Amino acid sequence: MNTTFPRICACALALVALSMPANACFAQALAATATEHFEALDSNGDGRVDASEYGSSNLFAQLDGDRNNRITAEELDAIFGPQQDGMPSAADRIRIADGNGDGELSDEELRRNGEMQFARLDGNGDGYLDLAEMKSGFGIPIVATPR
Structure with a gap:
């Protein structure tokens, strides 16, 4: 099994839908709790997540199902399933x-x-996320600012 797959899916969860529950065919790869999410992102096992661990160069390719260099709502629905209540x-x-x-x-x-x-979750501004910071922001979607 490709060991980066769970990390990519965890990043997708964080970047696109931090609070989106795991389901469908990605149920085992997506983190359902803040602790699981944190452990998936902490690739070097040092107990904290830096910006490079939080992001993924392969994330866009994983989400762009039709390979047209654009991610649509339909592509997200195909990965994460229908909207939850x-x-x-x-x-x-x-x-x-x-x-x-x-x-x-x-x-x-x-x-x-x-x-x-990442910046929103990094409450103390030290450039790293610890488990407490991850838990404090897990399940809280970013709110768009008016354009």
Whole structure:
């Protein structure tokens, strides 16, 4: 088994849908709790997650199912399944990170969203996430700022 697959899926969970529950065919790969998510991201096992562990150069390719260099709500639905009660839809999640308002995510928009997520979670600003910081932000989606 490719050992980076669970890490990529965990990153997808963090960057696109931090609070999205695991289901469908990705149920075993997606982290359902903050602790599982943290452990999946902490690739060097040092008990903290830095920005390079939080991001993934392969993330965009994993989410871009049709390989057109754009991530759509349909592609997110195909990976994560239908919207759960009380959670934002895939289209809402796209809108949150969609800098140019075209209804799709580019690699740059996805990376920028990941950087914003990391900064939001890094409560003490030390450039690392510890488990407590991960738990404090787990399940809280980023709210888009007005354009």
